[in-house]
Amino acid sequence: MNTILYPSREKWAEILQRPAVNPFELEETCKTICEEIIKHGDDILRKYTWYFDRVKLDDIEEPEEEIQESASLVDPDLQQAIRNAKKNIEAFHRLQLSAPKTYVNENGFRCWQEERPIEKVGLYIPGGNAPLFSTVLMLCIPANIAGCKEIFLCTPPGKDGKINPAILWTARLCGVTRIFKVGGIQAIGALAIGTETIPKVDKIFGPGNHFVTAAKQWVTRYRTAIDMPAGPSEIMIVSDDSATPAYIAADLLSQAEHGPDSQAILVTNREDIAIRVKQETERQLGELPQGSMAFKAQEHIRLIVLNDLEECIEMVNQYAPEHLILNIRDYLSFTKKVQHAGSVFLGNYSPESAGDYASGTNHTLPTNGYARSYSGITVDAFRKKISFQEIFREGLSYLGNTIETMAANELLEAHRKAVSIRLKEEPLK
């Protein structure tokens, strides 16, 4: 943990530095695996599942029996919790559907947009020690509300060759079409390219380690879209004297336990708060289980004291954090000033874990400063817009001169003629 008092603005960039990522590092590996998938399909998925996950894969696709069986293997309390979360996530995401509006020009034409679901989507759920069923909720629910026809899920099998029942049960609950027991670069490659078993999809979603992240970036070469580039998870907390240091410490640690690269930063206008947060963080760290990632990540925790809250918000906008907690008295008067952030939590009783799981907002968010240009996952990410225009003869007469003048000046004679040929004659029929 590092406390930094009243740094000058020239120092901000250095203080806010994120862990460097070498974007080229894994490209050769991604290229090799993708080219092998193109040539040999499923066999390559088996090969790398053995190589990376040490699992001999018979069925690439999760069999229906095991999906059904999951209902009896998931603790009923957890099932109820997942159902509760689903209700809020659905309600929040349903509000994101928007009705098309039409521009009617009274001179004889109209233009409008219509939305369509992206037909085939691939969702990636990382493996690891714990089953990330919450990410299943966060990806499947908007895909379903968007109306995607085919929702495929890839996740690496555990050491026993199986997918955790909580993942299977949540996937079924949320309407996933098919589930594949493949992870890592080979899963992303398969979804982008297609194999005998795994269909090629139009867009790939979901978090992952640096292999998955590199693969997602790589496969955009194969006419596949991706949700967003990803980096280590981050939180920035802004607090004044209305904040409870113990809560802030808990939030910093909940971020830190995501992994050794996690970024957790407090920005405050009160030196005493920084001191008490430091003490509390050290105390609470002692209460966490031995193996917690938070022990490693706590060295990245930064406690920064600035002159006032305005300056704190400036720092927020420079950093563009994935998660932002505004733990300040008058938070609603500051929300409009937040320009760059993924998800914002307001006040003393809005911990990040509420948004991670159950309040309804999405937890798949832009990291690594990408909050400057990307939104988190919304229903929109699973849809696209088509524009339509209906021009009547009078409308084209009205627009004709404008189009012809512009086309002529861009030296596009056939563009001009497509209008003039329609106008020179009397209307047909």
Next chain:
Amino acid sequence: MNTILYPSREKWAEILQRPAVNPFELEETCKTICEEIIKHGDDILRKYTWYFDRVKLDDIEEPEEEIQESASLVDPDLQQAIRNAKKNIEAFHRLQLSAPKTYVNENGFRCWQEERPIEKVGLYIPGGNAPLFSTVLMLCIPANIAGCKEIFLCTPPGKDGKINPAILWTARLCGVTRIFKVGGIQAIGALAIGTETIPKVDKIFGPGNHFVTAAKQWVTRYRTAIDMPAGPSEIMIVSDDSATPAYIAADLLSQAEHGPDSQAILVTNREDIAIRVKQETERQLGELPQGSMAFKAQEHIRLIVLNDLEECIEMVNQYAPEHLILNIRDYLSFTKKVQHAGSVFLGNYSPESAGDYASGTNHTLPTNGYARSYSGITVDAFRKKISFQEIFREGLSYLGNTIETMAANELLEAHRKAVSIRLKEEPLK
């Protein structure tokens, strides 16, 4: 021109094939130029402007005097045409702004989204024989409506070292902040990385040749977003016996004149229409200026006859064209069946050039099959969404058990504690 009668479905993929693009071809060049920009900044822009464009660049930034002077150099008729087009484009794009909706849970919490403009955007306008001022309109207007603070424009200088006045005048009219006389890979690299003169932007927009396209894809490594990958322009026209062959021929040729790689495809349920369109296309080709690109591109024109209109729409959805003209009698009953397309033109009097210039819809659209997953440029492309949540103590009590159960099952103990620490005590203050 190639006429294909009643092809079997197995043949469709082959018939609809697009020109192959090698995504790796230009990567080494992009890498080299970007790495040079990181080291030497502006000097490298001058170097490659000499190397590729044969122009000795003194000022990288377009001087204010020349921008002002452009008003006296652009034909007043063209100025009026551009103003007319701007009015429709603005009206159509303003409808895309949406009001945030809030999910209020009566148990004590609420979640909502707010939109923010992407702060700094870079717009690329290709060079070439003609000044593409229409693309300036199509990129600047939504950027401005979105509220982007800094709108930078890059375009290669002409042989005389200058930017065409029509580009300058349109850029000023639409509120571009600064204009740079740089094109190609070096322009995209500069916008992504930043130099002494050109600021780093958050997102890059705009069409370009295969150098620009490769560079846009490449620079996503530098924490820059791009609008969409691009390929050669395309049109698909669906017609029945209500269509006028001469209009269809004009539309096919207006697509063909974009470049030798342009794709123009007619799909019809009437053999006689295909024959007459072929004759008309050959006739109209004779009326185009000698140097027209349409001569080269016409060999790619395909006239496909299918059994009925339902089958035609299926082929549309398999191809996912950038532009689609539904030149059929009962077009409104088919719009809902169109799943994948960039922009759709309805009836006899909606030529593509209307949408290219003046009806109000955007002409920057997904090509190369990307209409399966991407929208054309909208105001949304220049904005991003931030989610907010405000949870009161009662709200957290209500959600607490759900969050704690889920966190515990994902083995994220600190996530669980961030909730329990807030609930275990009496409310503070």
